[in-house]
Amino acid sequence: MKCSRYMCMRLSNVTCSCRLTYTSAGYRRWIGVPRTGTVCNIGNRILSGTYFTSHVSRMASKVGSSSKNDKNFTLNAWEDTATLYVHWPYCSKRCTYCNFNKYINNNVDHRRMERCLEKEIQSLTKVSGVKKIGSIFFGGGTPSLAQPQTLQRVVETAAACALLPGDAEVSLEANPTLLETKKIREMKQAGVNRLSVGTQSFSHKFLKLLGREHSGEDAVRCIEEAKSVFPGKTSLDLIFGLPEQSISEWESDLKQAINVADNHISLYQLTLERGTALFKDIMMGHYVMPDDDVVAEMYELAVQVLEDAGFERYEVSNFARKNARSTHNQAYWRGDNYIGVGPGAHGRFLVHTKEGRHREARIQTLEPQPWMTEVEKYGDGTRKRVIQETNDILEEILMLGLRTKEGISNVHWQKFSNSSIQDIFACNEDVQDFVDLGLLRLDEESLCATSKGLNVIDSVLRVLLNSLHHNLQDQDSKHT
Numbered sequence: 339m340k341c342s343r344y345m346c347m348r349l350s351n352v353t354c355s356c357r358l359t360y361t362s363a364g365y366r367r368w369i370g371v372p373r374t375g376t377v378c379n380i381g382n383r384i385l386s387g388t389y390f391t392s393h394v395s396r397m398a399s400k401v402g403s404s405s406k407n408d409k410n411f412t413l414n415a416w417e418d419t420a421t422l423y424v425h426w427p428y429c430s431k432r433c434t435y436c437n438f439n440k441y442i443n444n445n446v447d448h449r450r451m452e453r454c455l456e457k458e459i460q461s462l463t464k465v466s467g468v469k470k471i472g473s474i475f476f477g478g479g480t481p482s483l484a485q486p487q488t489l490q491r492v493v494e495t496a497a498a499c500a501l502l503p504g505d506a507e508v509s510l511e512a513n514p515t516l517l518e519t520k521k522i523r524e525m526k527q528a529g530v531n532r533l534s535v536g537t538q539s540f541s542h543k544f545l546k547l548l549g550r551e552h553s554g555e556d557a558v559r560c561i562e563e564a565k566s567v568f569p570g571k572t573s574l575d576l577i578f579g580l581p582e583q584s585i586s587e588w589e590s591d592l593k594q595a596i597n598v599a600d601n602h603i604s605l606y607q608l609t610l611e612r613g614t615a616l617f618k619d620i621m622m623g624h625y626v627m628p629d630d631d632v633v634a635e636m637y638e639l640a641v642q643v644l645e646d647a648g649f650e651r652y653e654v655s656n657f658a659r660k661n662a663r664s665t666h667n668q669a670y671w672r673g674d675n676y677i678g679v680g681p682g683a684h685g686r687f688l689v690h691t692k693e694g695r696h697r698e699a700r701i702q703t704l705e706p707q708p709w710m711t712e713v714e715k716y717g718d719g720t721r722k723r724v725i726q727e728t729n730d731i732l733e734e735i736l737m738l739g740l741r742t743k744e745g746i747s748n749v750h751w752q753k754f755s756n757s758s759i760q761d762i763f764a765c766n767e768d769v770q771d772f773v774d775l776g777l778l779r780l781d782e783e784s785l786c787a788t789s790k791g792l793n794v795i796d797s798v799l800r801v802l803l804n805s806l807h808h809n810l811q812d813q814d815s816k817h818t
Contacts, residue, residue, distance in 0.1 A: 418469040420687050421669045422496055424455060425680030426481035427706050434549035434619070437611040439682035439704055440479045451706070452488040454713040456495045458679040458702075461717035463499040466677060466687045467695075471500045473507040473666040476530070482512035486524040493529035507532055507571075507665040514552045514560030522560075522567050532571040532664075533564045534604070540594045541587065544580050547625070549615065558598050565600045570662055573602035578640065579633040580608055581616070581625035588636045589643070596647045601662035605640055605655055607633060638793060654741045654792055671742050672750070673735040678702060681709040681719070686726070686734075697726045728754055729810050736806060741795055745779070745786020757813070759785050766805040772798055 429440045463471075474496060476489065489510070496502050509532040510525060512518050522533065539545050540554035552560075557574075564572040576595055578588050595603055610617045610627070619625055628636075641651055649657035653671060656664065669676065675697075678685035682704040688695045701722040703709040709719040731754050739746035751759045763769045763780060772778040777791035777798060787795050 419472055420468045420675035420677050421472050422474045423678045424476045425683040426478040426484045427681045429480045434616040435614055437614050448485050452491050454710045455492050458713050458718045459495045462677050467690045468500050471496050471502045475666045476510040481510050482518040486528040490528035514557040519560040519563050522563050526567050533568050534573045535561055537574045538577045539591055561598050572600035575604045577606050577608050578636045581627055592643050601660045603657045652743045671738045681706045699724045699726050745784050747784045762809045768801045
């Protein structure tokens, strides 16, 4: 439905040879580091590229010995709580920039999809032993095209399978078309209490370039309606770094967003994806992408403009005022358990077996028809399963937690690691350089990026991940 939600880092064991470059706009760029990899729109796609490189057959576990660094996190770190991600794969059309798991189908079997979503929720909550669902997020695709009855049945099924607190966040992504705006009150009646509006831009020029179905006026109308139905719980998304986009055009979008926004705004840099119509247009020279320095300046401008308007940058791409942070997204960034249901959904959660519990990374079957067939036959459409070792979990906690304002507390880190966060990073010269440059703060209590560091966090993370890998390898070698 929209360009992006979370950055999927492509991890590498190769030593980073980046060097910080200072420009007039500040510490901005790292020589030798390309733009970040794929940017995803749903938290259940937060993956490091190494986890799913090999195919794992349906319902088959990864075979192999655990790392010597493994800690008994099944007892010490994981409560029987998870968030729930629900993927609705259908769209009315494909936007020019989108390569997400979506399908154009004017004859959706809504009742069959509804039954399969219910059944998969029942199956996976049973497998996980989850006793509480902290939040629900409907993503896609375009979940605002799902029938309200389907949304209601999903919420009711989740509440029947585990404790769903009465104040639990239930978010849904919506396109601001006239059709979907008319359904907002029905969404609330179905159990939704927070709306994320895929505005992307208020400019006719850029909405047309992105292949969006709404106009800037439609977006304003939808946001105003959403604010009246979900006061304090309406978010809007904007994309920057668009082909031919100038800094002044981006500033105009920002100011219009602030004028109409509720208390939450998400910003995403456009990432070109092979196979999309926009990628082809760029390759053929029909449009020109802004260079990296211009895009960096756009982001820095956005941070300043939003902070001046009272919005706090609580994560690299997310800004809130009046404490209107997304509960669901924060669970992803902490590395909490989450169950993904629906075609192509991803999940990270504990699985109960006769031998005990372990955490798995899962992917559901991509295509809707095969997924429904598998759910009807097996109870769920899980296509890939990979057991996550402690080192895998630590990588994700580092990769996601450091994108937040608060960073990673040592208390949280040591739920999964026998070593403190200082033991891992304090002796690393590159990390100390970041501290000296004012990009990181590291003490006995936590590791976090400064405001300046958040501007170049993907490059900083490359070095930190490399340091983590070397440290864990050293620990493994001491135990062999």
